[in-house]
Amino acid sequence: MQSASNFGQEQRELQAVLDSGIFNRAPNLAHVLTYVCTQYFEGAAEQIKEYNIAVEALGRPAVFDQKRDSIVRVEAHRLRKRLREYYEADGADHAIRIEIPPGQYAPVFLPQLPLRQSLSQEALVAPPDLNGGALQTLDPAVLESNAVLKSHENPEPVVVAPLGLPAPAERRPKISMYVVALAVVALAVSASAIALFASRKAAKVVVPPPVSLVPSGSQEIRILAGHPNGNYTDRAGRTWRSDRYFEGGTVFEAGSRSIAGTRDPQLYQSRREGAFTYDIPLPPGVYELRLFFAEMLYGENNMAGGGETSRLFNVSINGAEAMHELDVISDAGPSAADIRVFKNVVPAADGKLHLKFEPSSNPAFLNALEITPGTPGKLRPIRMVSRDHAYTDKQGRVWEPDQYSRGGQLVLRNEPVGNTDDPELFHGERYGNLKYVIPVPPGRYGLTLYFAEAWFGPGTPARGGPGSRVFDILSNGIALRRNFDLFKEARGGARAFTLASHGLEPDAQGKLTISLTPVRNYACINAIEVVDESK
Numbered sequence: 001m002q003s004a005s006n007f008g009q010e011q012r013e014l015q016a017v018l019d020s021g022i023f024n025r026a027p028n029l030a031h032v033l034t035y036v037c038t039q040y041f042e043g044a045a046e047q048i049k050e051y052n053i054a055v056e057a058l059g060r061p062a063v064f065d066q067k068r069d070s071i072v073r074v075e076a077h078r079l080r081k082r083l084r085e086y087y088e089a090d091g092a093d094h095a096i097r098i099e100i101p102p103g104q105y106a107p108v109f110l111p112q113l114p115l116r117q118s119l120s121q122e123a124l125v126a127p128p129d130l131n132g133g134a135l136q137t138l139d140p141a142v143l144e145s146n147a148v149l150k151s152h153e154n155p156e157p158v159v160v161a162p163l164g165l166p167a168p169a170e171r172r173p174k175i176s177m178y179v180v181a182l183a184v185v186a187l188a189v190s191a192s193a194i195a196l197f198a199s200r201k202a203a204k205v206v207v208p209p210p211v212s213l214v215p216s217g218s219q220e221i222r223i224l225a226g227h228p229n230g231n232y233t234d235r236a237g238r239t240w241r242s243d244r245y246f247e248g249g250t251v252f253e254a255g256s257r258s259i260a261g262t263r264d265p266q267l268y269q270s271r272r273e274g275a276f277t278y279d280i281p282l283p284p285g286v287y288e289l290r291l292f293f294a295e296m297l298y299g300e301n302n303m304a305g306g307g308e309t310s311r312l313f314n315v316s317i318n319g320a321e322a323m324h325e326l327d328v329i330s331d332a333g334p335s336a337a338d339i340r341v342f343k344n345v346v347p348a349a350d351g352k353l354h355l356k357f358e359p360s361s362n363p364a365f366l367n368a369l370e371i372t373p374g375t376p377g378k379l380r381p382i383r384m385v386s387r388d389h390a391y392t393d394k395q396g397r398v399w400e401p402d403q404y405s406r407g408g409q410l411v412l413r414n415e416p417v418g419n420t421d422d423p424e425l426f427h428g429e430r431y432g433n434l435k436y437v438i439p440v441p442p443g444r445y446g447l448t449l450y451f452a453e454a455w456f457g458p459g460t461p462a463r464g465g466p467g468s469r470v471f472d473i474l475s476n477g478i479a480l481r482r483n484f485d486l487f488k489e490a491r492g493g494a495r496a497f498t499l500a501s502h503g504l505e506p507d508a509q510g511k512l513t514i515s516l517t518p519v520r521n522y523a524c525i526n527a528i529e530v531v532d533e534s535k
Helices: 008-019 027-041 050-057 071-088 114-121 140-145 177-188 191-199 328-332 486-490
Strands: 096-099 108-111 148-150 157-159 221-224 246-253 270-281 287-293 312-317 320-326 338-345 352-361 364-366 368-373 382-385 398-401 409-412 428-432 434-439 445-452 470-475 478-485 496-504 511-520 523-525 527-532
Touching: 008 027, 008 096, 008 108, 027 050, 027 071, 050 071, 071 096, 221 270, 287 328, 287 364, 312 364, 320 338, 328 338, 338 434, 352 364, 428 434, 434 523, 434 527, 445 486, 445 511, 445 523, 470 496, 478 486, 478 496, 486 496, 511 523
Parallel strands: 382 398
Antiparallel strands: 096 108, 148 157, 221 368, 246 270, 270 352, 270 364, 287 338, 287 368, 312 320, 312 352, 382 527, 409 428, 428 523, 434 511, 445 496, 445 527, 470 478, 470 511
């Protein structure tokens, strides 16, 4: 058995990695790497277990339960990725490299092979489609994690062979995963494909996406990031398609998790994570873009713990930075829907919308994106009714089902409503201690709230009248009305009443937060309309 003093070169490599600064914003990764390497140098590699790492490197208590807390697996995944990125860049010319092979935690110190640098610059290329299809790029990072790739040519998944499955300890080869992947690919690729691969150093062969994957005549695109196959129809009847138009990143599925602030949690159950791009073909025109996020890894009660600053990343649109160090937990909290909206979005000169997601601290991620036709200079009106299904009013305007709500309950009211030409607009109601967090881009907005008192008043089960229901109405903490008495303002029950405000501005997180806070009995609302008043 070698003593620690015999690992001079390996110890110098460990110190070089720690001194490189790649862990400046991820101290847990430095702790894990230092611990597993130290155990290895001391001849105690057999003690490098999930429990020991949790307790001795990450400071978890002695009662740590690895079945309930996956922090070690999460940090090991991040560490593998960070090491791979380091040896593809600053550490590319080092004599040896440190790897943590998938399925184990003990480090492996491998000599750098001349082929390794080439692989860091070129994508592995799968065999050509025997039916005449073009070559498909396979990302070595995804090969290592046994992820499922989506072909730009075909929306059906391309399943990568499980090269990363660990072999038994006595037979596990201590060799770079990339060398194994190259050997497998080389056996399958035809002579012509090999020639193409050799002649195009540092070039990726990527199949251009189809011209359009939306229905004929439609300019709406909705994509579930990381979702491998099949579509989803939301509560408004809109279709969200499986992941496409991407390059880079890794797919993660969250399963059926509860998401605060949405009535369509299925939009957030998968994500694309890492450094990745979307290049989406669009006809000429002006569009609105919505990006959907929900932090399911970091934050209280999530597997990795942490909170604000645990994950920061940047987003650019057509090469211009749109969000700098986005912190989803700071925006919305953990396991909560966070939507960012952009207006005046146009395709680039090549006819595509280019979105780029880059990590700042920990990998960037995206759950879903939506592109809809826009109006130059303005956000299209947002109209919502307090009910489960959309409603088209007498003027032909579509009111979407209740969304963006926090708190309260929905109920249907069948009583006739007077003082309106459109009584159906007032038959759905949300009541309680209410808040609507409406995502909008910077600008000034008009807000119209629609009410009808259907519970209090003479002849109703609750009886009462003026003063029976009183609540405050606020926009981003600023009072629009204090002690609002609906029965009094509407001059009776079952009568439509609208309350309009103008010049409202969203907060720095791009949210227009409307709060209806009870003073006496519950607040209520029937419909909400937001109109862009920007000049």
